[in-house]
Amino acid sequence: MNLIKPPLPKVKFSVDEFPLKRELISEMLRVMKENNGIGLAAPQVGIDQPFFVGQVGKDPFVVAEPFLELLNPLLVYGVEGCLSLPGLKVNVPRYTTIRLYGRDENGVEIDWICKGLLARVIQHECDHLQGRLISHYAEGGGNAFSRLGDL
Numbered sequence: 001m002n003l004i005k006p007p008l009p010k011v012k013f014s015v016d017e018f019p020l021k022r023e024l025i026s027e028m029l030r031v032m033k034e035n036n037g038i039g040l041a042a043p044q045v046g047i048d049q050p051f052f053v054g055q056v057g058k059d060p061f062v063v064a065e066p067f068l069e070l071l072n073p074l075l076v077y078g079v080e081g082c083l084s085l086p087g088l089k090v091n092v093p094r095y096t097t098i099r100l101y102g103r104d105e106n107g108v109e110i111d112w113i114c115k116g117l118l119a120r121v122i123q124h125e126c127d128h129l130q131g132r133l134i135s136h137y138a139e140g141g142g143n144a145f146s147r148l149g150d151l
């Protein structure tokens with residue numbers, strides 16, 4: 001499994017089946033860590049499924065079919081990179097606190113309150129599932145919730 005160059009595939013509305021394949025998840029985590037990333041969405045490795053992996057704290061996580069709820073309108077800028085756009089750094093506005101609904105790799109429902117770096121990573125990866133890269137923000141685009149209804 002390798003990172004692919006943009007344009008990344010458009011993802012389906014829902015995943016084909018749960019549980020997600022264990023080998024697929026571990027491969028994505030391997031690629032993410034090898035490239036010093038803290039999040040990786042399926043389309044970045046050429047998979048048209050709506051899920052991503054990440055690791056901010058001690059344990060890696062898998063989120064499929066995410067839906068975000070805004071809990072606090074406060075936006076904070078932070079510099080982000082992306083494994084799909086090597087070398088690019090963009091100052092991206094993200095919400096500081098979000099509620100994430102989705103499913104884990106087994107299809108079990110997730111309902112998390114996310115803050116700080118975790119909230120930023122989740123918004124970055126949700127952007128990927130909508131076909132949006134950080135280059136969008138370099139061009140003065142909107143934020144992760146401007147197309148919330150598409151998820």
Ligand SMILES: [Zn+2]
Nearest residue numbers: 081082083084
């Ligand atoms: Zn990215």
